[in-house]
Amino acid sequence: MALILEVLHPTGARTWHRLGEQPLLVGRSLTNDLVLDDPFVDARHARITCDEAGTPLIEDLGSVNGLVGKDGRFRGRMFLGAGAEIRVGRTILRFRDTDEPVPPALVDDFPVPAVPSETRAASIKRLRRLARVRRWSTTTGGRLTIAAAAMAAVAVYTWLGSMDRASASEALYKAVVFALTVAVWSGIWAVASRVSIHRFQFIGHVATASAVALGGLLWMVVAEWLSFFFPDASLPELLSFAVGLCLLVALVAGHLALASAMPRRRRWRAGGIVAGTALVIAALATVAEEETFSDVPTFSGVVKPISPNWVPTETVDEFGAVMAHLKDQVDEMAKQ
């Protein structure tokens, strides 16, 4: 019986390694045969080998956290068989039989358009480019570029909305305030990261917060234009709410990716819980606001610099219908 070692990394990734007769050294150091990027794993943590009878076993090499099997933590050796599961730090080593049956492949009924080979090559190229961008965004240079882009966006947005003569200094001031806010926010996450995985990851947290802020800013611009073109449509408002929640989920999941060893699914789930809580609070606040008397009206007062020929307009008579609708609403309120 030959065994396959399945490694479940803390990030959620899985890798497989065929066990042979040669011993396999496991640890965080790059000199090991199996390198685990896990802060709870020692530089040289364990060795997987076979005894004289050829039975595979794992032995602890005097690590800080030892090994965790089905009967708990141990520091000696343990024989391995198909189905055995050993935790090393936050990484799980699962041993599987090479003869283990696998279910038949699912039928792929996804419609595949006939793509000309040139187009396919182009799409592959695009995917590779995306992958490169993704890799670049995790480098220090990429992260700093994202932070700088968000700062610049804040400055430009402020400058375009400035009503003072000193618009440039106002833009600079807002950009600096934004940078300080992001730095403080990221600092808090960095401390959490240090406690959790023994690394600060400050630049990463700055990039995460900046990317989310950049997304929020871009959406604000889009939402303002939507609100100008379609003043009475509730869709832009709902979209804004949905985008806000998505950004919140991304913010939490992004920070958790840097600050914990949580698998990807759990990170997004945590983000979803935070966003769900925010949703409930916002819903309660909206209900409370609707029921609370206010002598200050709320309306969309956004106007945009664009040729009126591009703006959908109504006639004065059609506006009369809006007034009649408002009358029904306030009549109903007066009855209550």
Next chain:
Amino acid sequence: MFLRRVSLLTALLVWASPLVAQRSITTSDVFSRYADRVVKIQVVETSSAAKATIGSGFFVTPTGEVVTNYHVISALIHDPGRYRAELVDVTGAVRPITVLGVDVVHDVAIVMTEMRPRAHFTLGRASVAQGNRLYSLGHPEDLGLSIVEGTYNGHLPHTRHARIHFTGSINPGMSGGPTITEDGRVIGINVATAGNQLSFLVPVERASALLDRVLARGGEPPARTLEDIGRQLRDHQEAYLSGMFAGETKMVELGPYRVITEPAPFFRCWADALRAHELPYESVQHRCSTDDQLFIAGDQSAGVVKLEHEMLSTRTMNASQFFSLYTYVFAGDNTPGGQQEHVTSWRCGTRNVRNASVPMRAVLCLRRYRKLGELYDGVLKVALLGRGDTGLVSTLTLSGVTFENVDRLARRYLEKISWR
């Protein structure tokens, strides 16, 4: 010769005697003659038994009818479960009062007490010349009955409802008290002050007319005072709002725009401009309003028609910056305040509207009065579109009007806006 001199002296004395007698009437005499006809009226919050408002009043019949201002007793009318009203006469005796009639448009009310007054004023048409000396009586700031000397300065020129301009210091608490001549003729009822001896009276004819209506009804209290007030407000506005903005209307040119101004002679318009070196834009403001705000309750007024135009222009801002400013001005709140017990919250609708020539962003906000029947406050705001460096925010504010009037006036207002 001696006899001739004596007779001449005698004739002179006879001729001058009335003058001497007239000059001998002092403010003190007026006070002592008429003080017992004036009373204090206080509205008391029942749960705490503390005074909520105080005012003055005066007896006008031998059977105990008293004239005061509507605003003195408005709390009682709007919330009779929470307040009670009572009268305190010159001897300090306190008696409950009943509201017999209200003229909300002119801010007059008739109340009644079971007490038979020792003396009373008689209401009737009274005419005096500008500069004549008048005496105002009342209870300023609850400091006791006081008398104030002043002069008659005619009627205000720009109001729909007659108001006498009295140059004398009327203070809070004197509302509802009489302003009389030295021989005891009532000229008006103290109603408001603008400070610096600039005070206003309701002409006595309005109180006289209301008293006649009350007495014609047999002195019985009206079945539903609030409904009566609502009806009065509706009747009042129909008289002058139905034709407003219709037909030929006076227009003002502000930059490239033409908008309504001074829709009736009783409107007063003011203009101002904001140009400062530190500001990258200029603002020209043009406002028209009436002085005829009708007090309803608290900070709630009715019959208000107000036009406000603010033209913005710039030479240094880019289009995006200018429209941020434009949005800021347009979204600013200049709606009247209100209390939950009197009005609903606002509901607003926004649309991009185009009349015959001008595209604009239009917002209408509406709220309804809770106790006064079919009356609404409406605020129409428009921001004119089409220029990258010039804009105009125009606001029409209507308070205490029927929905038909909101609808009619808002449509006409929108239709009248045009390019220069």
